[in-house]
Every structure is written in C-alpha cells, then in structure tokens.
Amino acid sequence: MQSQTLEELTPTAAQAILENLPERIxxxxxNRSKEIDFPVExxxxxxxxxxxxxxxxxxVDCKPNRGRK
Known part of the structure; x- marks a missing residue:
C-alpha cells in the first residue's frame, strides 16, 4: 500500500499541536486565525x-478582506 503525503495540516493535527503549546501561544x-478569518491550521x-x-x-501577506465589499 502506498502512503499519501499530506500537503496541508489537518484540523485534527492542528488541534493536537495547539493542545501541546503553552497557553499564551x-x-x-x-486569536490570529479569528482576526484574519483563516482556519487555525x-x-x-x-x-x-x-x-x-x-x-x-x-x-504580512494575508489580506483576506482586500477586495471584499
């Protein structure tokens, strides 16, 4: 069986990372994901x-609201 390489962090993997970080991080x-309206992953x-x-x-490159009205 051939394994598939993931190109994106899954929500489950992101949650596992978050759970193991210091609270302030x-x-x-x-908070940043909410500010720019992007998924935390x-x-x-x-x-x-x-x-x-x-x-x-x-x-710096993230300007999710640019072009929206």
Missing part, C-alpha cells in the same frame, strides 16, 4: 513556513 494562534502552517523559509507567505 495557543491563544495567540487562535492555516495560521500554524504560515507560522512554520515563515520560520523555515523567509520567502514563504506569511502574516
């Missing part, structure tokens, strides 16, 4: 990607 991830991915690759999309 967990709250910061949750996407916020965690952006934080990790920004740490690993300075050219990766990050929070």
């Amino acid at each position: 967990r709250v910061a991830f949750i 996407a916020v965690i991915e952006m934080a990790l990607a920004g740490y690993l690759d300075s050219e990766a999309i990050g929070f």
Whole structure:
C-alpha cells in the first residue's frame, strides 16, 4: 500500500499541536486565525513556513478582506 503525503495540516493535527503549546501561544494562534478569518491550521502552517523559509507567505501577506465589499 502506498502512503499519501499530506500537503496541508489537518484540523485534527492542528488541534493536537495547539493542545501541546503553552497557553499564551495557543491563544495567540487562535486569536490570529479569528482576526484574519483563516482556519487555525492555516495560521500554524504560515507560522512554520515563515520560520523555515523567509520567502514563504506569511502574516504580512494575508489580506483576506482586500477586495471584499
């Protein structure tokens, strides 16, 4: 059987990560996801990607309300 590589963090995996973080960091991830109206798993991915690759999309690039009326 061939294993499938996940390209996105699942909500279940994000929850497991959040449960193991210090409270202030967990709250910061949750609050940021609400501020930009993105799923918390996407916020965690952006934080990790920004740490690993300075050219990766990050929070500065997120403008979810741009273009909405």
